[in-house]
Amino acid sequence: MGSVETSNKDTNGSLLNKNPTIVFVLGGPGSGKGTQCANVVEHFGYTHLSAGDLLRAEIKSGSENGTMIQNMIKEGKIVPSEVTIKLLQRAIQESGNDKFLIDGFPRNEENRAAFEKVTGIEPTFVLYFDCPEEEMERRLLSRNQGREDDNIETIRKRFKVFLESSLPVINYYDAKGKVRKIDAARPVEEVFESAKAVFGPKTEKA
Numbered sequence: 331m332g333s334v335e336t337s338n339k340d341t342n343g344s345l346l347n348k349n350p351t352i353v354f355v356l357g358g359p360g361s362g363k364g365t366q367c368a369n370v371v372e373h374f375g376y377t378h379l380s381a382g383d384l385l386r387a388e389i390k391s392g393s394e395n396g397t398m399i400q401n402m403i404k405e406g407k408i409v410p411s412e413v414t415i416k417l418l419q420r421a422i423q424e425s426g427n428d429k430f431l432i433d434g435f436p437r438n439e440e441n442r443a444a445f446e447k448v449t450g451i452e453p454t455f456v457l458y459f460d461c462p463e464e465e466m467e468r469r470l471l472s473r474n475q476g477r478e479d480d481n482i483e484t485i486r487k488r489f490k491v492f493l494e495s496s497l498p499v500i501n502y503y504d505a506k507g508k509v510r511k512i513d514a515a516r517p518v519e520e521v522f523e524s525a526k527a528v529f530g531p532k533t534e535k536a
């Protein structure tokens with residue numbers, strides 16, 4: 331009956347039905363997540379969804395959450411997962427693709443548990459760009475994208491949040507054998523060679 335069919339089509343239905351490949355891309359601020367995601371998109375046909383980019387677009391769009399998001403980003407704090415997950419779900423559904431790099435998410439336990447609960451999806455694997463703080467700090471201070479959080483005061487707060495809230499998520503997935511750790515302190519091309527080896531020749535575009 332039509333009504334039964336309709337009731338089954340909840341907001342997550344289309345996500346579950348497509349059974350997408352989800353790769354979480356994690357690493358400290360400035361470790362090179364965005365840079366390497368662009369390379370992976372080019373070579374392997376994934377759709378890149380940066381949680382930070384989606385949140386910044388939400389501020390620009392004049393959404394009612396905009397001011398709250400802006401204040402949290404300025405302080406290096408993690409936005410409630412409800413907001414971020416809605417943006418990710420919308421982007422996933424609009425993409426038409428079935429393989430995604432989710433960059434900068436999940437950033438804490440709340441992000442992780444909520445995504446799993448709402449979508450029922452576990453990542454295929456987690457790419458972890460491991461980089462020393464001194465190198466990340468140098469990169470962030472010369473990123474020149476006009477970001478309000480790329481100043482030394484906010485950068486220090488973001489490093490603290492990474493250590494206290496994001497690393498435990500990486501450890502959680504590591505215990506499940508899902509983490510592919512890459513030494514991100516090397517030049518972009520070398521880091522990408524390691525990333526390529528993780529994605530493997532099988533999924534490379536012809």
Ligand SMILES: Nc1ncnc2c1ncn2[C@@H]1O[C@H](COP(=O)(O)OP(=O)(O)O)[C@@H](O)[C@H]1O
Nearest residue numbers: 359360361362363364365469472473516517518
């Ligand atoms: N391997 C690398 N070596 C040197 N600079 C890099 C490297 N990867 C990225 N960068 C630069 O560092 C800055 C931060 O990189 P980005 O990809 O935005 O990192 P994230 O998304 O993890 O914060 C950018 O200016 C980028 O051009």
Ligand SMILES: Nc1ccn([C@@H]2O[C@H](COP(=O)(O)OP(=O)(O)O)[C@@H](O)[C@H]2O)c(=O)n1
Nearest residue numbers: 359360381382403406407408409434435437
């Ligand atoms: N899952 C996420 C991702 C980002 N953010 C916010 O967005 C900021 C910038 O995230 P980003 O991923 O663009 O930053 P980088 O690690 O790329 O430098 C974070 O410091 C958080 O304030 C969040 O609240 N929740």
Ligand SMILES: [Mg+2]
Nearest residue numbers: 363364380382
């Ligand atoms: Mg980024």
